[in-house]
Amino acid sequence: MTAIDRPLLAVLKGKARERPPVWLMRQAGRYLPEYRALREQKGGFLELVNDSEAAAEVTLQPIRRFGFDGAILFSDILIIPHALGQDLWFETGEGPRLAPRLADSELAELVPASARLDPVYETVRRVRAELPAATTFLGFAGSPWTVATYMVAGQGSRDQGETRRLAYGDPARFTHIVDAIIALTVEYLSGQIEAGVDAVQLFDSWAGSLSPAQFDRWVVEPNAGIVAALRERHPDIPVIGFPKGAGGKLRAYVEGVKPDAIGLDETVDPHWAAEILPADLPVQGNLDPLALIAGGAALDAAVDAILDAFAGRPHIFNLGHGILPDTPIAHVERLLDRVRGTTA
Numbered sequence: 001m002t003a004i005d006r007p008l009l010a011v012l013k014g015k016a017r018e019r020p021p022v023w024l025m026r027q028a029g030r031y032l033p034e035y036r037a038l039r040e041q042k043g044g045f046l047e048l049v050n051d052s053e054a055a056a057e058v059t060l061q062p063i064r065r066f067g068f069d070g071a072i073l074f075s076d077i078l079i080i081p082h083a084l085g086q087d088l089w090f091e092t093g094e095g096p097r098l099a100p101r102l103a104d105s106e107l108a109e110l111v112p113a114s115a116r117l118d119p120v121y122e123t124v125r126r127v128r129a130e131l132p133a134a135t136t137f138l139g140f141a142g143s144p145w146t147v148a149t150y151m152v153a154g155q156g157s158r159d160q161g162e163t164r165r166l167a168y169g170d171p172a173r174f175t176h177i178v179d180a181i182i183a184l185t186v187e188y189l190s191g192q193i194e195a196g197v198d199a200v201q202l203f204d205s206w207a208g209s210l211s212p213a214q215f216d217r218w219v220v221e222p223n224a225g226i227v228a229a230l231r232e233r234h235p236d237i238p239v240i241g242f243p244k245g246a247g248g249k250l251r252a253y254v255e256g257v258k259p260d261a262i263g264l265d266e267t268v269d270p271h272w273a274a275e276i277l278p279a280d281l282p283v284q285g286n287l288d289p290l291a292l293i294a295g296g297a298a299l300d301a302a303v304d305a306i307l308d309a310f311a312g313r314p315h316i317f318n319l320g321h322g323i324l325p326d327t328p329i330a331h332v333e334r335l336l337d338r339v340r341g342t343t344a
Helices: 007-012 033-042 045-050 052-066 079-084 114-130 144-153 161-169 171-195 212-233 247-257 270-276 289-294 296-309 329-340
Strands: 070-072 087-091 095-099 136-142 199-204 239-243 261-263 283-287 315-319
Touching (some): 007 136, 007 315, 033 045, 045 052, 045 087, 045 114, 052 070, 052 114, 079 087, 079 114, 079 171, 114 136, 114 171, 136 144, 136 171, 144 161, 144 199, 144 212, 161 171, 171 199, 199 212, 239 247, 247 261, 247 270, 283 289, 283 296, 289 329
Parallel strands (some): 136 199, 199 239, 239 261, 283 315
Antiparallel strands (some): 087 095
């Protein structure tokens, strides 16, 4: 099947459509009763990710229920530090943990374990075999800055302060960490592509915490390196960049990284983005996940404003960040009807 026959892939390659294709970040997850049932059966989150049969089922669940135009691989951005040799586990109600923390230890002390990536590749192969032909399959990885913040601190933080101090105070040491993440991320995304994904997304969830100079050094430059390497290996595979919180630095990101498409978070004014970004650059986003929870007239107005702002250009409708666990199924259905033009 050609890109033209896959609406989302066609948009990623620069084709505008009257009605944009749709997928939602974290569309495979806790708001779905079928996901909760499988999670309860399989146990912890990491166990689910590493069970390729179960992870493939989770990836496919929202496609079966909603008919999204894109399927996003069910995995986690911290698979990379796990493969670099850190221990990874998830504390109930508190999120991921990594050890040893690179704030107190050296990268050279870790023992790489690249076999930890193998279940992800098997998940991709299983999904590819079952995915509807018209559905675009999206792989992903965390961007180096965001992954590094977890590796250094051993967990997420509100301001990434410990990692920012290391980046300022010992840039040579921090560069070594980032370079290792870049190298493995290129191999990891290449492996996903070879196993069957149609496009990939780079998530930089903590890009907004950096000053302009640090943003250029730790967000733009590493992502540019990954995009260039992937383009050399896989010239027909689009790469979506998602620098959450970049705000006014979005144009610098686009010019420096040169992604095939740019994801926008919910804080970005879509009319402003439409004006400052290249007219032929595909954009993705950017409904506030809380507007989706609110539903009703607030949801309709927010959807219409985004559709209006990006009318006439390549646009993929999405959220500005991940769908929240308490999102009503009926609101997702309303969103899809609105975007697809099946309701007034």
